[in-house]
Amino acid sequence: MRKLNAVPTSLILTAVMAATGCAGVSVGSDHIRWTEEVKLSDGSVIQIQRHVELAESGFPVQRRGFNKYYEICYPPMGIHWKSRGGYQPDIFDIVEGKAYMHVPVTSQAECYEQGSPETGAIYFVWENSQWRRIEHDEFPARSEWNLLMSIKAAHGHEKNDPRGIISLEDKELRQTSALLEQKRFGWIRVNESYARRDGCKPYGKGPSWCADAKCTRLRDRPAEPIDIFYTDSSNTCLR
Structure with a gap:
């Protein structure tokens, strides 16, 4: 029987990468x-x-x-929001001329970064052309969940990403699973909903329950909440 010569693994990888256009580069970021x-x-x-x-x-x-990052712009009021990945807002409201933002905090790493807020969320108001963090009781009592949360489609289904104008009706169709969860937990006011579940564990227990790699790197961080905003604050909503 004729013995076949082994092909080095490195050559196979090189050929595959060249064929897929990935030799020496990674798949680029998209927007x-x-x-x-x-x-x-x-x-x-x-x-x-x-x-x-x-x-x-x-x-x-x-x-x-x-x-x-997550970016939101509302030109009529000159509002610009740009938070780091992991901090996706779910409520944007305007009450008596002031804009407010509600951000759920549910993962171990984010809970640890933000001091384990009791409501499992953090709150902001737009003042003097910047966002200022506020307490739960300062957030408008009537504000309800109103932002699209189902954003990134799976690989190969990019055509299902939100594009163009997403109407209120479109949002109802795109967020079926989230709406079912909302109904399941009997949420009345979304800005208090996370407090009805476990939410964040006490901040003082952070190092003991902090398990994942990202969270482990935060064990020595100071007790003050860490800034959630993206380092590059430039407005790129329309680019």
Whole structure:
């Protein structure tokens, strides 16, 4: 029997990478931009601009990367929001001329970063052209969940990403599973919903329950909440 010569693994990898156009580079980051209808607590409907950038995802996985940041713009009030991945807002409201943002905090790493807030969320108000963190009782009592949360489609289904104008009706169709969860837990006010479950564990227990790699790196961080905003604050909603 004729013995076949073994082909070095490195040559096989090189050939595959060349064939897929990935030799020496990773799959580039991509952007998801859309305009979204948002129903405010007073019943009025506005349109905001939204943008999410996905990080690079390299060979051999070639799947879509994680969310680098979440960006929201509302030009009529000059509002600009740009938070790091992991801090995705779910409520944007305008009450008595002031804009508010609600951000759920549910993972171990984010809970540890933010001092394990009792409600499992953090709150902000737009003042003097910047966001200021506020307490739970300062957040409008009537504000309800109104932002699209189902954003990134699976690899190979990028056509299902939100594009163009996403109406209120479109959002109902895109967030079926989340709406079912909301009904399951009997949420009445979304800005208090996370407190009805376990939410964040006590901040003082952080080092003992902190298990995943990202959280482990935070064990020596100071007790003050860590800034959630992305380092590059430039407005890229419409680029």
